[in-house]
Amino acid sequence: MQKLYAKKKYFIIFTLPCLLAYFISFFIPFVMGLYLSLTKFKTIRGARFVGLSNYKFVFRDFKGFLQALVFTSKVSIVAVILVNVIAFALALILSKQFRGTNLFRTLFFMPNLIGGIILGYIWQLLLNGILIRLYGVDITYDARFGYWGIIILYSWQKIGYLMIIYIAGIQAISGDILEASAIDGASSWQQLWRIIIPNVGGSITVCLFLSLTDTFKMYDQNLALTGGAPANQTKMLAMDIYDTYYNRVGFAGIGQAKAVVFTVLVFALGMLQLFITRKFEVKS
Amino acid sequence: MKKKSISAKISIYTFLCFFSVLVIYPIFLVLQNSFKNKLYISTEPFAWPNAESFVGLQNYIVGLTKIHFFKSILYSLFITAFSVLAIVVFCSMAAWYIIRVRNKVTKLIYYLFILSMVVPFQMVMYTMTKTANVLHLDNYIGIVVLYLGFGSGMAVFMFTGYVNSIPKELEEAAMIDGCNPFNMFFLVLFPVMKPIVISVAILDAMWVWNDFLLPYLVIGTKYRTIPVAIQYLKSGYGSVDYGHLMATIVVALIPIVIFYFACQKYLIEGIVAGAVKG
Numbered sequence: 001m002q003k004l005y006a007k008k009k010y011f012i013i014f015t016l017p018c019l020l021a022y023f024i025s026f027f028i029p030f031v032m033g034l035y036l037s038l039t040k041f042k043t044i045r046g047a048r049f050v051g052l053s054n055y056k057f058v059f060r061d062f063k064g065f066l067q068a069l070v071f072t073s074k075v076s077i078v079a080v081i082l083v084n085v086i087a088f089a090l091a092l093i094l095s096k097q098f099r100g101t102n103l104f105r106t107l108f109f110m111p112n113l114i115g116g117i118i119l120g121y122i123w124q125l126l127l128n129g130i131l132i133r134l135y136g137v138d139i140t141y142d143a144r145f146g147y148w149g150i151i152i153l154y155s156w157q158k159i160g161y162l163m164i165i166y167i168a169g170i171q172a173i174s175g176d177i178l179e180a181s182a183i184d185g186a187s188s189w190q191q192l193w194r195i196i197i198p199n200v201g202g203s204i205t206v207c208l209f210l211s212l213t214d215t216f217k218m219y220d221q222n223l224a225l226t227g228g229a230p231a232n233q234t235k236m237l238a239m240d241i242y243d244t245y246y247n248r249v250g251f252a253g254i255g256q257a258k259a260v261v262f263t264v265l266v267f268a269l270g271m272l273q274l275f276i277t278r279k280f281e282v283k284s
Numbered sequence: 285m286k287k288k289s290i291s292a293k294i295s296i297y298t299f300l301c302f303f304s305v306l307v308i309y310p311i312f313l314v315l316q317n318s319f320k321n322k323l324y325i326s327t328e329p330f331a332w333p334n335a336e337s338f339v340g341l342q343n344y345i346v347g348l349t350k351i352h353f354f355k356s357i358l359y360s361l362f363i364t365a366f367s368v369l370a371i372v373v374f375c376s377m378a379a380w381y382i383i384r385v386r387n388k389v390t391k392l393i394y395y396l397f398i399l400s401m402v403v404p405f406q407m408v409m410y411t412m413t414k415t416a417n418v419l420h421l422d423n424y425i426g427i428v429v430l431y432l433g434f435g436s437g438m439a440v441f442m443f444t445g446y447v448n449s450i451p452k453e454l455e456e457a458a459m460i461d462g463c464n465p466f467n468m469f470f471l472v473l474f475p476v477m478k479p480i481v482i483s484v485a486i487l488d489a490m491w492v493w494n495d496f497l498l499p500y501l502v503i504g505t506k507y508r509t510i511p512v513a514i515q516y517l518k519s520g521y522g523s524v525d526y527g528h529l530m531a532t533i534v535v536a537l538i539p540i541v542i543f544y545f546a547c548q549k550y551l552i553e554g555i556v557a558g559a560v561k562g
Contacts, residue, residue, distance in 0.1 A: 005385045010465055014381035015393065018374040018436050024419065025433030026400045029411035036411065044414055090303070093296060104300050106548060107307055113540050115494025117511040118533055121518065122310050125317065125530070129329035156310070161555070168556045217404050220496045224515070241406045242497075252410065259406045267402050 037257040042250070054257035065258055067232070068240035069265075071147070075236065076215040079151045083211050084204075087159045091166030092192070105167070109160035116157075120224020123153045127225075139226060146226040146234030153221055158214070162207045169203030170196060201281035208277060213270050237262055311537065318343055318530035325526040339527065347517070347528025348535060356513040357539070359424050363499070363509060364492045367431035368485050371439050374432060375484070376477060379443030380469060384452075394444065400437035405497060413501045424507045427499065431492055439484050442558065446480040447473075483554035486547070493540075510536050 032044065037054055041047035058065050090108065094101050111119070127149050128138045139145045173196065181191055197204075219238035222228070228235035228243070235243070241262060245255030316332065317325045324337035331337070348354065378397075382390045412430070416422050421429055450473065458468040474481070496511040504512050514532055518524055544551065 005381065005465055011381070011385075011389075013466060014377045014469075015390075017370075018378040018432065018440070019393065021370075021374070021429050021433035022397065022400065022436045023433070024415060024421070025412055025430040026403075026408060026437075027396065029408040029415050030400075030403060032411040032415075033408055044411070093300065098293075100297075100300075104304065105552070107304055109552065110541075110544060111307060113490060113494075113544055114537065115496065115511050117494075117496050117515050118536055121514065121529060121533060122314050125325070125329055125526070126310050126313055128326070129313075132326070133330075156307070160307075164552055164556060219406075220494075220511070223496075224518070238404070238406055242409075245410055256410065259404075259409075263403050263407045266404055270402065 033256055033259065036253060037260045038253075040250075040253045042252065047253075050253065054253045055261070057254050058257050058261055061254075061258075063232070064240055064244065065237070065261075068235045068237045071234065072216060072218075072236045075147065075150055075154075075218075076212060079154045079215050080208065080211045082151065083155050083158050083162060084207055086155065087162035087207065088166050090159065090163045091170055092196070094163070095167045095170040105160075105164070109164055111157050112161040114157070116218075116220025117224045119153055119157055120221050123149060123156070124225055127152070140229035143230060143233035146229065149225055150218070150222060150234070150236075153225055154215060154218070157221075158211060162211065165207055165210075166200065166203050169200035173199045201277070205274065205277040205281060208273055209270060212273055213266060216266050216269065237265075314530050314533050314537075318527070318534045320527060320530075322525045322527040325530065343525075343527035343531035344535070347525065347531045350528065351508070351513050351517050351532070353510075353513055353532055353535065356508050356510050357535075359507050360493060360509045361539075363424055363427055363431070364489055366425075366428045367435065367492045368489050370428055370432045371435040371488050372481055372485050375436050375439035376443045376474065376481065377469065378436070379440045380447050380473060382440070383444050383447045384455075394440070397437045397440040400434070401441060405434075409497065409501060416502050422502050422506075424503060427503055430498065430502065431488075434498070435488050435491070439488065442480060442484055443477070446477060450476055479557070482550050483557045486551050486554040487558045489543075 036044065036047060038049060038051060039047035040050050040054075094105055094108075114122075124139065127145070131138055131141070131145060135141075137145075139149050177195055177199075178191060181195055186194065217238055218236055219242070222234070222236045222239050226234040228239055232240075241255055241258045244251050244258055248255075313329065317329055319333045319339065319341075320337040320343075321339050324331070324333075328337070333339075378393075382394050416426065416430060420426060454472060454476070455468055458472045459465070463471065494511060495509075496515065499507075499509045500512045500515070503509075504516075508516055514529070514536060517529055517532060
């Protein structure tokens with residue numbers, strides 16, 4: 001059977017369309033990108049090799065890349081904790097059977113379907129309305145407003161999504177364990193910490209991974225809500241890379257070097273997080 | 285558990301209702317403001333439209349025609365539909381081949397696809413845009429190829445996981461009955477893969493429909509998809525007319541709401557399956 005499939009004809013029919021598109025849109029640009037990060041260029045043909053000097057610049061770019069890195073990390077830490085805690089709490093409530101659970105689940109999930117640009121403008125309207133009433137200024141006035149704005153927006157968007165994943169995890173726990181522990185006199189609090197949380201390790205890993213990589217890669221929401229204002233203080237990493245590339249003449253090589261550092265960073269963070277939570281999962 | 289007191293029940297419902305309001309209110313606010321004159325949106329966003337501020341459907345009529353928004357809806361529909369179709373068909377074929385023909389080449393292909401899953405878009409945004417220009421993929425048909433390439437990583441990953449669980453006997457039986465591999469795949473295997481096909485289709489439809497940067501960079505000047513059109517409305521003109529922006533957002537939300545309620549059941553199941561495997 002395998003011999004028949006392995007004929008050249010079938011290899012071409014089955015894999016070539018997908019592979020061709022993959023090489024055009026991802027692999028060739030990826031390799032070109034790696035090379036261009038070591039050059040100075042305005043057009044790809046005019047690229048001049050400069051070694052690691054772009055990277056040297058990136059790690060000294062205090063007002064640009066490093067400021068964005070600090071801001072992104074701050075957003076990420078708070079947003080990841082907030083989103084996961086609230087999503088888990090809602091999942092605990094909504095994984096029980098009572099009237100209306102489906103309705104609430106459906107409703108809470110809905111914001112996840114709305115794209116980042118639209119979300120940004122929806123929240124800009126609401127937050128500016130509140131800020132103007134309270135302080136007489138809008139969200140671009142102070143970086144703290146933008147900071148919390150991005151966190152609130154992200155929470156609103158993703159809580160329903162993570163909630164659905166947590167509900168699936170909680171419902172997979174067999175009812176027998178919970179019943180047995182109740183007979184043994186465990187309180188709801190003890191059940192939560194001793195039975196439910198250790199048994200949803202898989203869901204926790206997935207949700208932490210999703211929210212962590214998501215916040216690090218965030219662009220659309222950032223662009224629409226604050227656009228980096230005031231004075232680039234609310235620029236996240238993806239936006240800093242974009243602006244270096246397209247809004248500063250002669251900085252394309254540095255923008256590409258930033259993108260490479262960004263790629264390594266997101267990858268390393270994701271792997272580190274998976275490694276840590278997986279270890280925790282096995283232990284429990 | 286079962287003997288919950290009434291007061292506990294009431295407090296849970298109150299909390300859930302409060303949370304529902306938090307979810308609905310921002311959308312409601314946009315709807316409310318889409319009927320107001322732009323001057324009143326920034327100063328009094330929380331007020332109902334009154335005799336002074338009410339402009340009827342003017343925001344909708346002017347705002348939508350100004351940026352040719354219905355064209356944008358058609359572009360978005362076209363690009364999303366064909367990208368999802370291409371991803372589902374070609375990636376399931378590739379995934380099946382990778383699993384059934386295990387040799388060095390297919391293994392390498394598999395890891396190449398995995399690589400694309402972990403690389404953020406910013407890494408290739410410039411070089412990919414240039415490649416698309418050179419190959420004349422910078423139109424609403426060509427961009428489907430780009431989405432197929434970008435979506436292939438996750439789709440192949442999810443499909444291979446599923447194909448692994450399908451018994452080979454099914455295929456062998458079909459082949460003995462005289463099917464060639466191509467017919468066998470589409471007549472026998474593809475129907476068996478329906479659950480994972482739905483998952484992949486939903487996740488990718490959400491991604492392509494809402495994607496901003498890729499269409500903005502590749503086809504943004506000639507063909508504006510919905511997110512690009514909304515961003516253009518905000519930044520492409522000297523001063524922003526918030527009335528037009530609100531009306532456009534409301535119209536942009538309608539297809540999403542329809543889509544959601546039409547396939548809500550599949551959607552949530554698909555997302556759980558996708559998240560756990562992805």
